[in-house]
Amino acid sequence: QSALTQPASVSGSPGQSITISCTGTSSDVGAYNYVSWYQQHPGKAPKIIIYDVSDRPSGVSNRFSGSKSGNTASLTISGLQAEDEADYYCSSYTSITYVFGTGTKVTVL
């Protein structure tokens, strides 16, 4: 049950696109299309932004998109906005249990 690996921080200017990687193993990310992404602002509960690798819940901006290749999933935020500054976590189903990523702090310059 080792945490999925994410970069500690990613930054970008308003309007730019950034991508956050989430690397797991063939037992979690690589095994299932059950990868999700969460956005967490300081002092708030996490909020789902991507599920099943690339699906967006209703109400989530289409500036957020997800993908997966092998054991690595990715979250792309396009048209970066000030409100996107937050912590982002990936998560994967691992056959009856779950694992989260180490988290990435996104800074809007």
Place this chain on the structure above:
Amino acid sequence: EVQLVESGGGLIQPGGSLRLSCATSGFTVSGTYMSWVRQAPGKGLEWVSVIYSGGSTYYADSVKGRFTISRNNSKNTLYLQMNSLRAEDTAVYYCARGGRTLSWFDPWGQGTLVTVSS
């Protein structure tokens, strides 16, 4: 409207026990999977436990044998019984409802802080 409200957190001495509750409304806890996720101060999210609709329960290695997840269907409430608490269990504990697939949790409660310290 779907809502989850945690309670039961507080200051507890090492070795002590605490039971967290997650009162829900707007859905049936027994009809989906539910999880507890924790976040130590200034740290990332850590999955703790899940209870599936059929009643099966599973735990992170870090809490296995010490924590027990359960639910009361008549009260529509999720619980986390925490025994033999350690300093490293200090965290905000969130309950979260499972999504339409096995992939996601939504929504999450506001969290309840557990502090293990002498």
